[in-house]
Amino acid sequence: MRGTELAVAKKTLTPRGERTRAALIDAARRVFERDGFQDSRLTDITAAADCSTGTFYTYFQSKEEILDAVFEKAHEDMLHPGFPHVQATDDPVAVLAAANRAYFEAYRRNAKLRLVLEQVSGISPEFRDKRRARSRDFSERNARQIERLQQDGRADSGIDAGRAARALSGMVSRMAYNAFALGDDPDMDGLVDTATRLWANAIKLTARST
Amino acid sequence: MRGTELAVAKKTLTPRGERTRAALIDAARRVFERDGFQDSRLTDITAAADCSTGTFYTYFQSKEEILDAVFEKAHEDMLHPGFPHVQATDDPVAVLAAANRAYFEAYRRNAKLRLVLEQVSGISPEFRDKRRARSRDFSERNARQIERLQQDGRADSGIDAGRAARALSGMVSRMAYNAFALGDDPDMDGLVDTATRLWANAIKLTARST
Amino acid sequence: MRGTELAVAKKTLTPRGERTRAALIDAARRVFERDGFQDSRLTDITAAADCSTGTFYTYFQSKEEILDAVFEKAHEDMLHPGFPHVQATDDPVAVLAAANRAYFEAYRRNAKLRLVLEQVSGISPEFRDKRRARSRDFSERNARQIERLQQDGRADSGIDAGRAARALSGMVSRMAYNAFALGDDPDMDGLVDTATRLWANAIKLTARST
Amino acid sequence: MRGTELAVAKKTLTPRGERTRAALIDAARRVFERDGFQDSRLTDITAAADCSTGTFYTYFQSKEEILDAVFEKAHEDMLHPGFPHVQATDDPVAVLAAANRAYFEAYRRNAKLRLVLEQVSGISPEFRDKRRARSRDFSERNARQIERLQQDGRADSGIDAGRAARALSGMVSRMAYNAFALGDDPDMDGLVDTATRLWANAIKLTARST
DNA sequence: CATGAATGAGGCTTCATTCAT
DNA sequence: AATGAATGAAGCCTCATTCAT
Numbered sequence: 001m002r003g004t005e006l007a008v009a010k011k012t013l014t015p016r017g018e019r020t021r022a023a024l025i026d027a028a029r030r031v032f033e034r035d036g037f038q039d040s041r042l043t044d045i046t047a048a049a050d051c052s053t054g055t056f057y058t059y060f061q062s063k064e065e066i067l068d069a070v071f072e073k074a075h076e077d078m079l080h081p082g083f084p085h086v087q088a089t090d091d092p093v094a095v096l097a098a099a100n101r102a103y104f105e106a107y108r109r110n111a112k113l114r115l116v117l118e119q120v121s122g123i124s125p126e127f128r129d130k131r132r133a134r135s136r137d138f139s140e141r142n143a144r145q146i147e148r149l150q151q152d153g154r155a156d157s158g159i160d161a162g163r164a165a166r167a168l169s170g171m172v173s174r175m176a177y178n179a180f181a182l183g184d185d186p187d188m189d190g191l192v193d194t195a196t197r198l199w200a201n202a203i204k205l206t207a208r209s210t
Numbered sequence: 211m212r213g214t215e216l217a218v219a220k221k222t223l224t225p226r227g228e229r230t231r232a233a234l235i236d237a238a239r240r241v242f243e244r245d246g247f248q249d250s251r252l253t254d255i256t257a258a259a260d261c262s263t264g265t266f267y268t269y270f271q272s273k274e275e276i277l278d279a280v281f282e283k284a285h286e287d288m289l290h291p292g293f294p295h296v297q298a299t300d301d302p303v304a305v306l307a308a309a310n311r312a313y314f315e316a317y318r319r320n321a322k323l324r325l326v327l328e329q330v331s332g333i334s335p336e337f338r339d340k341r342r343a344r345s346r347d348f349s350e351r352n353a354r355q356i357e358r359l360q361q362d363g364r365a366d367s368g369i370d371a372g373r374a375a376r377a378l379s380g381m382v383s384r385m386a387y388n389a390f391a392l393g394d395d396p397d398m399d400g401l402v403d404t405a406t407r408l409w410a411n412a413i414k415l416t417a418r419s420t
Numbered sequence: 421m422r423g424t425e426l427a428v429a430k431k432t433l434t435p436r437g438e439r440t441r442a443a444l445i446d447a448a449r450r451v452f453e454r455d456g457f458q459d460s461r462l463t464d465i466t467a468a469a470d471c472s473t474g475t476f477y478t479y480f481q482s483k484e485e486i487l488d489a490v491f492e493k494a495h496e497d498m499l500h501p502g503f504p505h506v507q508a509t510d511d512p513v514a515v516l517a518a519a520n521r522a523y524f525e526a527y528r529r530n531a532k533l534r535l536v537l538e539q540v541s542g543i544s545p546e547f548r549d550k551r552r553a554r555s556r557d558f559s560e561r562n563a564r565q566i567e568r569l570q571q572d573g574r575a576d577s578g579i580d581a582g583r584a585a586r587a588l589s590g591m592v593s594r595m596a597y598n599a600f601a602l603g604d605d606p607d608m609d610g611l612v613d614t615a616t617r618l619w620a621n622a623i624k625l626t627a628r629s630t
Numbered sequence: 631m632r633g634t635e636l637a638v639a640k641k642t643l644t645p646r647g648e649r650t651r652a653a654l655i656d657a658a659r660r661v662f663e664r665d666g667f668q669d670s671r672l673t674d675i676t677a678a679a680d681c682s683t684g685t686f687y688t689y690f691q692s693k694e695e696i697l698d699a700v701f702e703k704a705h706e707d708m709l710h711p712g713f714p715h716v717q718a719t720d721d722p723v724a725v726l727a728a729a730n731r732a733y734f735e736a737y738r739r740n741a742k743l744r745l746v747l748e749q750v751s752g753i754s755p756e757f758r759d760k761r762r763a764r765s766r767d768f769s770e771r772n773a774r775q776i777e778r779l780q781q782d783g784r785a786d787s788g789i790d791a792g793r794a795a796r797a798l799s800g801m802v803s804r805m806a807y808n809a810f811a812l813g814d815d816p817d818m819d820g821l822v823d824t825a826t827r828l829w830a831n832a833i834k835l836t837a838r839s840t
Numbered sequence: 841c842a843t844g845a846a847t848g849a850g851g852c853t854t855c856a857t858t859c860a861t
Numbered sequence: 862a863a864t865g866a867a868t869g870a871a872g873c874c875t876c877a878t879t880c881a882t
Contacts, residue, residue: 020867051867062853122246437862673872686874
């Protein structure tokens with residue numbers, strides 16, 4: 001019962017502890033964005049969180065573990081970015097455009113961190129797996145949306161919704177990566193238009209089912 | 211000041227020197243694929259190349275420089291994979307499918323190295339820039355192809371060929387990355403089909419201009 | 421300045437405090453036996469005693485101090501192991517055998533702790549001195565016994581009772597150490613027989629004075 | 631074939647390397663004797679050997695490994711102390727006395743190190759095992775000697791030579807430990823006399839077989 | 841050209857002890 | 862009496878790079 005749970009428990013933290021833990025995660029994110037994962041030093045994180053090096057180990061076992069906490073928090077922001085809720089319209093292209101815009105904007109907020117994500121994916125299988133799981137969250141949401149459109153007769157039923165969703169999500173994600181993480185021509189409107197148009201074409205989206 | 215000298219000055223090597231240099235690059239590739247860039251040790255490379263640590267510095271200035279040589283060699287394979295030359299046909303979908311298949315197959319051969327590429331892209335702006343330049347090589351080739359199709363009236367002239375090419379190349383590249391680098395369902399035929407169909411749809415490719 | 425205060429000032433503890441203190445000593449013994457002194461952590465002790473780290477310092481000034489308390493308790497067991505009282509006999513060999521058996525059995529109960537004792541003897545002169553004092557307790561008891569036998573004419577009066585007692589006590593102690601602490605062939609009857617016979621021979625013990 | 635051999639190989643060291651390695655072992659012995667094992671710092675060893683910290687790891691994997699090398703060297707001195715070869719005499723008591731004196735003197739030269747040996751025996755089972763193996767080297771030599779005396783009719787055939795040798799070797803070893811390692815009355819002649827007389831008595835040694 | 845021993849800065853991590861609650 | 866978060870000094874160890882042979 002001891003030792004096997006590793007870092008799972010989280011135990012019950014006092015409010016003070018909760019605050020310190022949060023401060024460390026915030027500080028770590030800033031440091032990782034600035035220096036990358038490998039080149040970051042624990043002492044920079046603790047200094048930014050205004051605590052001693054020892055305190056770090058009260059909450060995390062290693063640099064890897066706090067990185068995971070940082071990613072987890074960012075993933076939530078990416079997945080639920082406080083939606084603009086434009087969905088009052090019936091136009092699926094407008095819905096798609098809004099979703100794409102929301103995604104690109106969330107990505108822009110987290111762009112530096114994505115570079116770190118790619119960096120560590122090359123390092124550890126563990127992060128590789130988590131990364132896959134997270135991108136699946138997006139693909140599956142998109143797959144369900146495509147299925148719905150197919151059932152409504154608005155999208156080509158000849159395509160495999162799951163595969164198409166993974167491919168197109170990948171396309172959008174890569175566009176965002178190139179634009180915001182690698183810094184290649186980050187023109188928001190152009191990105192949204194291109195992504196939306198190609199996506200719509202790819203699944204043969206039609207405005208009406210009639 | 212660095213970087214400009216990278217590809218310069220192979221000098222004139224004796225045949226023996228040429229062999230040692232080649233052995234080092236081969237060894238480095240194997241070690242980087244196995245351990246990643248940061249976690250690899252120079253001594254592992256020289257041991258695998260069966261020479262001493264000192265010898266390494268006869269041919270390369272640093273670990274970064276040999277990595278660059280490794281990438282250079284792999285990039286050539288990616289860009290000119292000894293084409294299957296299926297282009298005897300006039301069917302643009304078949305051409306596209308063949309190109310995609312060739313790309314996926316080349317990617318599969320170099321998948322482990324892509325992980326390393328992503329890893330170092332997160333670290334050094336120099337590698338980030340080279341990476342961008344290399345992916346542009348692909349996009350531009352694809353952009354010219356799309357333009358040609360548009361001129362022939364076989365593709366939607368409403369889309370921006372450059373942007374579309376970048377987006378769709380990114381899609382295919384990301385599909386390959388997920389499948390072969392991250393190890394997500396590497397089903398070759400499924401990949402080729404999905405990539406080809408979505409790409410064709412996205413640019414509204416038609417078989418005939420008539 | 422330290423050391424003199426070690427055994428002082430148990431103060432007057434409430435029954436609850438007494439219980440906590442006892443729990444800590446018990447826990448410490450178990451942890452020291454398992455991990456040794458240096459490799460043990462205070463948090464393991466407090467966790468095993470089911471109290472907080474802070475509480476430890478209510479009862480002990482340092483890790484050394486609780487170790488001392490653990491040894492103190494064990495030493496009492498070694499010196500007064502609840503004698504089997506075989507002394508009804510007049511046969512000095514039987515008496516010797518019984519004493520040896522009692523010693524070996526007490527040693528077996530405390531074997532793990534002896535390893536700790538040796539460990540810390542190499543570290544601190546304080547513990548070295550205490551260790552010497554404790555082994556002197558044994559030697560002196562044995563010295564008096566040998567003197568008595570010499571006076572009764574049952575033992576060789578040519579030997580120095582003090583030196584012989586120290587040497588033979590050392591022999592028995594080392595036998596016990598090898599057998600139970602180092603785990604070398606712990607055959608109780610064989611140990612008792614060998615120790616008793618050699619001891620008896622060494623002082624030329626005779627059954628009768630006549 | 632790689633990795634499994636750990637620190638065995640020793641490879642082929644250049645003369646320069648051999649010198650550095652020897653200097654490190656010498657330095658380590660001095661530092662361990664002064665500070666004990668746990669309290670010694672690697673930097674003290676390398677400083678004493680006049681090399682950098684990195685150099686240490688060219689020859690040893692860890693502090694444990696160099697300690698082992700130190701012990702190995704000392705054990706050879708203990709076992710083969712450049713014998714005084716008094717064995718020209720036929721008097722077994724004189725032989726025994728000479729052997730004991732040689733042992734005590736060798737022990738005195740290595741006394742500080744014995745404290746370290748006891749210290750680490752309490753820490754790691756590996757050292758515990760090596761320690762047992764080394765003390766067996768002594769016991770077995772003594773066992774053979776006792777057997778020879780028994781065959782010559784000069785020693786009590788009723789005793790088990792192996793057990794007696796272990797017990798008496800332990801006695802002498804513990805006497806030396808108390809005297810030289812713990813610093814308890816280090817009177818050389820007294821030690822030799824007591825050890826020799828008790829040992830001779832214990833096995834009922836007689837000068838003549840007749 | 842080749843060798844491989846030597847370098848050394850500096851990051852990571854531990855854990856006894858303190859102290860505010 | 863009890864709590865448990867915070868402290869921070871101190872040491873181990875790595876590995877790219879140099880240079881004398």
